[in-house]
Amino acid sequence: MIFEFVIFLSIGAAAGLLAGMFGVGGGVLVVPFLQRCGVDMRKAIGSSAAFTVPVAIGGVIGYIIAGWNNPQLPNYCLGFIYLQP
Known part of the structure; x- marks a missing residue:
């Protein structure tokens, strides 16, 4: 449980850093990651928009x-x- 939290926190921090460096929205990086993790595309887009x-x-x-x-x-x-x- 703690391990998963650390992994997701690290990926979120990396996505935020890259999004800030490239001047793009974080959803560009988060939605493909969530889809790869098996989250339905509609839920991935909604989650990204909610953040x-x-x-x-x-x-x-x-x-x-x-x-x-x-x-x-x-x-x-x-x-x-x-x-x-």
Whole structure:
């Protein structure tokens, strides 16, 4: 059980790293992997699409932290996220 978790975590991290390096969505790498593991294609696509929400939330948090207290940003900014009034 722990071994499977480590394998899937490693594959997910590698897919995220490669997707980030190549500038493509992670689904390009995750869907073929899930299909190879025997997951039905519709479920693989749905699972891949469902993971875009946590990835986007993580990106927003990263931009907020990276730009926190940057004096060069205009008003109405939360980190590097511009909140238009």
